[in-house]
Amino acid sequence: MNAGTLIDEIGNTPIISGGSTLLSQEFNSASFYFKVEYLNPALSIKDRTALGLVLAAEKRGLLKKGDTIVESSSGNLGHAMAMICAIKGYKFICVLDPKTPQSNINTLKAFGAGVDLVMEPDETGSYQTKRIARAKEIAASRPNTLNLDQYNNRDAIDYHAATTGPEIYGQLPDVDVIFGSLSTGSHLSGIAKYFKEHHEGVKIVGVEPAGSVISGGEYKPFLQNGTGLSFSPKNFDPGYVDYVVKVSDIDAFKTCRAIAREKGLFIGGSSGALISAMANYANEHDGEEPQKILGILPDNGVKYTTTVYDDDWMEENGLS
Ligand SMILES: Cc1ncc(COP(=O)(O)O)c(C=O)c1O
Incomplete structure (x- = not known):
């Protein structure tokens, strides 16, 4: 029993195993893991x-x-x-x-x-x-x-460095690569800060939508929600993140739909982008040393039943 409040239930989300198959492809060197942040009480990281x-x-x-x-x-x-x-x-x-x-x-x-x-x-x-x-x-x-200004408030980074980072290490101490989605940058900068300071050698990869300029480039509108920005926020710390990849809306959303069927994970668009980037990374490194690749899945598909998971919306936006 928990006789506290739902605040006590924030965090301690599971890391589940995705095996060595991703997007219908079997990999020799990669094993995939997912931290399911949609199991937080308000359904996201x-x-x-x-x-x-x-x-x-x-x-x-x-x-x-x-x-x-x-x-x-x-x-x-x-x-x-x-x-x-x-x-x-x-x-x-x-x-x-x-x-x-x-x-x-x-x-x-x-x-x-x-x-x-x-x-x-x-x-x-x-x-x-x-x-x-x-x-x-x-x-x-x-x-x-x-106004707590989630985009430029280092308290958010410090909180993730003190809590989410060690939580991941406790669950998967031999993780090799961590993929995280970027908007304010807070959660990935915090997780990266913890690993860079305590367990150097873990590779940290950021993912943002094509058209977003968190890591630079020219801004173009995109449809992925909750991830990506038209500017670079202070809470994205490029000193901690090894590199950033950009993923198109179509790759993000098609991956969401495939993953619900393949793994039973009902995820939002930023998680789809992240998993698409994980599969590309595994392809590039297949045949090398075995690697444990972890994706932090920020939110739940239930918020996107009228967009990403709606056939008409996908067609109207040229994403079918
Ligand atoms: C769905 C989704 N994905 C990714 C992110 C990125 O998280 P952060 O702001 O910590 O970079 C957010 C943040 O709002 C989000 O809502």
């Missing part, structure tokens, strides 16, 4: 990040019961923060944009969160920088309101 940000703010004396937290989020951080605020007695406002599916907005409202919509994109056509600016503006204009 952002439960950990939101908790890390709140705990650090509380430790600094920046939050008291009844205060308001305001954040920009396209979904998962918002859901995680809304759940944690409901449990801890804080108010929460989430800054979103017109691309946010109505179901995401309804989920936030279910937890009692306020919703603020940014209607104007920036010069790249992305809403991300506008959303972040709006969250800061709301925090500055209201009393007892705090």
Whole structure:
């Protein structure tokens, strides 16, 4: 029995074995593992990040019961923060944009969160920088309101370095390569920081959508949700990550659909991109020394039944 709250159930997610077959291909040297972050209570890895940000703010004396937290989020951080605020007695406002599916907005409202919509994109056509600016503006204009800025707040990296990193090592101490998806960069930078400082030699690979510019390049819109940015955030630390690969929407989404059938894992688009990158890596290194390749799967396919898993949506977007 756990007579605490759902906050106590954040983290300690399983690592499952995917065997040596991936996307219908049998590999000689690779064995695949998946850390299933959608088993966190609000269904994503952002439960950990939101908790890390709140705990650090509380430790600094920046939050008291009844205060308001305001954040920009396209979904998962918002859901995680809304759940944690409901449990801890804080108010929460989430800054979103017109691309946010109505179901995401309804989920936030279910937890009692306020919703603020940014209607104007920036010069790249992305809403991300506008959303972040709006969250800061709301925090500055209201009393007892705090913006924790998940994109540029090293507390999130330190939390993952202190918790998620050692958790992975405890479960799979002989891991050779870790693949992680990038948006703010917080979870992969934190995991990478832990391994670089304590178990050097583990290769860390970041994955972002083609068109995203976290690791550089020219911005082009993409459809993968929760991953990728139109700018490079401070919480992406290239000093810790060995290299970054970019994956197209079609590869990400087709992989999602294949993995649900092949492994029984119902995953979001960023996990699909990551697994596609894992298969490419295994192909490039097949015939070399055996390697244990771990993918951190950020969220659950249940959030994408009207997009990635909808045949009509795939066809309308030229992804069939
Ligand atoms: C679905 C999904 N994938 C990947 C990420 C990337 O995580 P991070 O912000 O820690 O880089 C997020 C973060 O919001 C996400 O929601």
